[in-house]
Amino acid sequence: MRHRILLVGLAAILLTGVGAVFGLQQGVSPNADTAQASGTPAPAAQAPADQLAGAIARAQEHLRAVPGDYVAWAALGSAYIERARVTADPTYYPKAEGALRRSLSLRPTGNPAALVGLGALANARHEFATARDLARRALRIDPYSADAYGVLADAQTQLGNPPAATDAIQHMLDLRPGLAAYARASYDLEQEGRLGDAAALMRRALGDAVDPADIAFCRYQLGELAWRSGRLDDAEAEYTAGQAADPGYLPLLAGQARVAAARGQTAAALAGYAELTARYPSPGYLMEYANLLRATGQPTRADEQLALAAAALRLFQANGGTDDLGVAQLALAQGHSRQAVVAARGEWSRRHFADVADTLGWALHQSGANAEAFSYAQQAAALGARNCGYLFHLGMIELSLGRNVDARRDLSAALALNPHFSPLDAPVATAALNRLGSR
Amino acid sequence: MRRLVSLGLVALGAIGIALALPARPALAQPAHPAHPLGNFTVNQAVGLDLYPDRVAVTAIVDLAELPTLQERSAVDANGDGKVSAAESAAYNTRVCGAMAGAVALRMNGHRVQWSVRPAGFEYRPGSAGLHTSRISCAFDAAADLTRPAIVDLVNGYRADRIGWREITAAGHGVHIVNPSVPARSVSDSLRSYPTDLLGSPLDQRSARLQVELGDGPSAGATIHLSRGDPVSRWVAEADRTLERLVGGRLTPLVGALAVLLALALGAAHAALPGHGKTVMAAYIAGRRGRPRDALTVGAIVTLTHTGGVLVLGLLLTASASLAGEVVLSWLGVASGVLVAAVGVAMLLGVHHRRASVYDHHHGHPHDHDHDHSHSRPSREARRLSLVGMGIAGGLVPSPSALIVLLGAVGLGRTAFGVLLVAAYGVGMAATLTAAGLVLVRVRDRWTSRPCRTVARLTALAPTGTAALVLCVGLGLAGRAALGVVH
Numbered sequence A: 001m002r003h004r005i006l007l008v009g010l011a012a013i014l015l016t017g018v019g020a021v022f023g024l025q026q027g028v029s030p031n032a033d034t035a036q037a038s039g040t041p042a043p044a045a046q047a048p049a050d051q052l053a054g055a056i057a058r059a060q061e062h063l064r065a066v067p068g069d070y071v072a073w074a075a076l077g078s079a080y081i082e083r084a085r086v087t088a089d090p091t092y093y094p095k096a097e098g099a100l101r102r103s104l105s106l107r108p109t110g111n112p113a114a115l116v117g118l119g120a121l122a123n124a125r126h127e128f129a130t131a132r133d134l135a136r137r138a139l140r141i142d143p144y145s146a147d148a149y150g151v152l153a154d155a156q157t158q159l160g161n162p163p164a165a166t167d168a169i170q171h172m173l174d175l176r177p178g179l180a181a182y183a184r185a186s187y188d189l190e191q192e193g194r195l196g197d198a199a200a201l202m203r204r205a206l207g208d209a210v211d212p213a214d215i216a217f218c219r220y221q222l223g224e225l226a227w228r229s230g231r232l233d234d235a236e237a238e239y240t241a242g243q244a245a246d247p248g249y250l251p252l253l254a255g256q257a258r259v260a261a262a263r264g265q266t267a268a269a270l271a272g273y274a275e276l277t278a279r280y281p282s283p284g285y286l287m288e289y290a291n292l293l294r295a296t297g298q299p300t301r302a303d304e305q306l307a308l309a310a311a312a313l314r315l316f317q318a319n320g321g322t323d324d325l326g327v328a329q330l331a332l333a334q335g336h337s338r339q340a341v342v343a344a345r346g347e348w349s350r351r352h353f354a355d356v357a358d359t360l361g362w363a364l365h366q367s368g369a370n371a372e373a374f375s376y377a378q379q380a381a382a383l384g385a386r387n388c389g390y391l392f393h394l395g396m397i398e399l400s401l402g403r404n405v406d407a408r409r410d411l412s413a414a415l416a417l418n419p420h421f422s423p424l425d426a427p428v429a430t431a432a433l434n435r436l437g438s439r
Numbered sequence B: 001m002r003r004l005v006s007l008g009l010v011a012l013g014a015i016g017i018a019l020a021l022p023a024r025p026a027l028a029q030p031a032h033p034a035h036p037l038g039n040f041t042v043n044q045a046v047g048l049d050l051y052p053d054r055v056a057v058t059a060i061v062d063l064a065e066l067p068t069l070q071e072r073s074a075v076d077a078n079g080d081g082k083v084s085a086a087e088s089a090a091y092n093t094r095v096c097g098a099m100a101g102a103v104a105l106r107m108n109g110h111r112v113q114w115s116v117r118p119a120g121f122e123y124r125p126g127s128a129g130l131h132t133s134r135i136s137c138a139f140d141a142a143a144d145l146t147r148p149a150i151v152d153l154v155n156g157y158r159a160d161r162i163g164w165r166e167i168t169a170a171g172h173g174v175h176i177v178n179p180s181v182p183a184r185s186v187s188d189s190l191r192s193y194p195t196d197l198l199g200s201p202l203d204q205r206s207a208r209l210q211v212e213l214g215d216g217p218s219a220g221a222t223i224h225l226s227r228g229d230p231v232s233r234w235v236a237e238a239d240r241t242l243e244r245l246v247g248g249r250l251t252p253l254v255g256a257l258a259v260l261l262a263l264a265l266g267a268a269h270a271a272l273p274g275h276g277k278t279v280m281a282a283y284i285a286g287r288r289g290r291p292r293d294a295l296t297v298g299a300i301v302t303l304t305h306t307g308g309v310l311v312l313g314l315l316l317t318a319s320a321s322l323a324g325e326v327v328l329s330w331l332g333v334a335s336g337v338l339v340a341a342v343g344v345a346m347l348l349g350v351h352h353r354r355a356s357v358y359d360h361h362h363g364h365p366h367d368h369d370h371d372h373s374h375s376r377p378s379r380e381a382r383r384l385s386l387v388g389m390g391i392a393g394g395l396v397p398s399p400s401a402l403i404v405l406l407g408a409v410g411l412g413r414t415a416f417g418v419l420l421v422a423a424y425g426v427g428m429a430a431t432l433t434a435a436g437l438v439l440v441r442v443r444d445r446w447t448s449r450p451c452r453t454v455a456r457l458t459a460l461a462p463t464g465t466a467a468l469v470l471c472v473g474l475g476l477a478g479r480a481a482l483g484v485v486h
Helices: A002-023 A031-037 A049-065 A070-087 A092-106 A112-124 A128-141 A146-158 A162-175 A179-191 A195-208 A212-228 A232-245 A251-262 A266-279 A283-295 A299-318 A324-333 A337-350 A354-366 A370-383 A388-400 A404-417 A425-438 B002-015 B065-075 B085-102 B230-247 B252-271 B277-286 B291-318 B324-358 B365-369 B379-395 B399-410 B414-448 B452-485
Strands: B042-050 B054-063 B103-107 B115-125 B131-142 B149-155 B165-171 B174-177 B206-213
Touching (some): A049 A070, A049 B399, A070 A112, A112 A128, A146 A162, A179 A195, A179 A212, A195 A212, A212 A232, A212 A251, A251 A283, A266 A283, A283 A324, A324 A354, A354 A388, A370 A388, A404 A425, B042 B149, B054 B103, B065 B131, B085 B103, B085 B131, B165 B174, B291 B324, B291 B379, B291 B399, B324 B452
Antiparallel strands (some): B054 B131, B103 B149
């Protein structure tokens, strides 16, 4: 009898397992197991858009039947964030917040998955301090959550705290080596100026990637690394490969437009930016587009794009968001340097990120405060290594301070790194170097 | 999935500029809330009206704040900063012309030519002092729908833009057979978008409709729930009660009540048709089973069902990519195949016994595993068949047990959920065992009376039962397989 019972139990588990395997959708990542092991829900890992849609539909169906399942609510919220990212459609952010808050209200304590989801959402909304605190709270409950370390690493990076970011990434690498950890580690290495190592790590991440969206992401990052060292052909090859994997990944369009502009294929570059900004009118892309329009002698159309960027920023603020870095960059592009200084100072008081230092320094330079500008430009260069834009700004500020030797060194370095780094600024740098050389 | 989320954030950091400016729920209530679907959506509604002699489309485009601003220079053609009535009409005509070119309607494969009429364009107040746009168009084409036709509608207008896309279809004097799209707009023609947390924005880009003459109830995709027989209704009601009990405040009394209800539900579940229970009872009777066999099958059913629900529940909570219905369908297939296999084994056994009775001296190839009675299969085979039957009976988890378990897990009452699931299993086993015992009794009553017809029938019974078991098994597997394919 005992044998019989044992047999029955084994057979039942086996058969149920077989059924479950059939029920699983194809393309489940090997990492799903580790995600489960770390005590977090493993929603359809790395699904391309339609699979993700399926996972969302199933989670919705499940929650209609079992509205009390806080784990499923947290997973659905994270799936919505992911959906927003894949489709660049922010409609899903309020839904994500609703789902994550529901999860948290169903289980206010001991619910790290919901906290991690809310942290990821805060990062997406540029509320980096909130994201950091949420990640820390999640880690107090579950110290082995690689996802929480991921949120923490992103927040610390943006808050200008590189050692803390590196530490979080190291934890993530130890807990769950994989695409997410490699990609972050690659970014970290890039910040230290180790572009070769960063590319090698990103290639490892690419080797790990299965889904089209993941492959496109890795290809884009590899393209950016090539672009930042001025290797146009390599950059273009990566962007093209990325687009072959997932034509819907929009940053690739920006990359291709930049390469086309650098090659002097202005018409193609402008068409690329027009398509990109029509599909995704973010202030960043609109400002890049305006730069290129201005560089090609179309100031009216450039101003139109800047007006659009201003509207986009206004909408963001009307909805309760804060992005003073964007405001400062827009004010600079429009030539309002004093406004830019005020906005950039506000952002700097919240976070000491390299981009903020760079923008503040440049705004100060534009409004004539070169001595103060110099200290911020130096900080930017120290915080974020080997960035053409930072080096150009530093060099120009040094030039106006009469530090010609330093200026020549930094401007040359910017052009040596990537002679095409900006359609507007690169010619300025070349002209300045020529003047320095002739003196 | 999380990895991607985080990757996206790395991307944001790496780009270093404000790449994503998501809409967020208003903290301070602005004068006009942001567009509910995000500031840069292009939303479309295509309403199809079918008449016996023509087809008509009412198309609405709702542009959120940023697309409206992007189109501003197209609207204000002379660039004077004002939109005149003429400019507005010209823009409306242009948009409708472009949309008519992209909204393709094919009647039996032939594309109709629209006559286009612009039907309105207005700005509406949006967030941050900006505007949203609402553009209306009417398309019309002659068509002969007095004969049955297949109508294909594809909306390819601004296909790469993010936004809500809906299609509705209504028949007037014609009837749409099983419409795949609703007759009425769920968003009130893009005026109020549903805000349900569990609903995704619509993205309906095409529809295929089968149209025939006649004023049928073409009221769109409405679902008719059959109320079912009184037993099903009672079971459904009890299901809901149990789910409420699991979710509510847990006192000892409520707990005990829930367990009792689970027992009753399990018993009722087994009594409802569709799980091959009858065949199991017939098997016990046909195999000259003893009361003990009925008890064994009952115990195995309980164990299998409880184990199955627990394992499936575990898998479902661990992974959202697992489709519960698909798993259930596959388990149904497995259960049917198992029953069929037992049927085959029984048939072989019957044949085998016949062969051994009549052809023993011919040296039949099956000689080697004859047991001595020649009228019963080996104990081992019997036992295996019983176990197989029991597993088949308990393999397909009762969906309501599964829901009760998941609900309990979701509320942090895992142990209570497991207890209830076990009670379900016991209830199911009780019904099955009782049915088996009754049949054994009835059979004994019959065979104890010496009667020629009955004796002949009893002689035929093993083959009949075996065939029945096989057929039912195949039937169950086939039906479940349909669910998988579907």
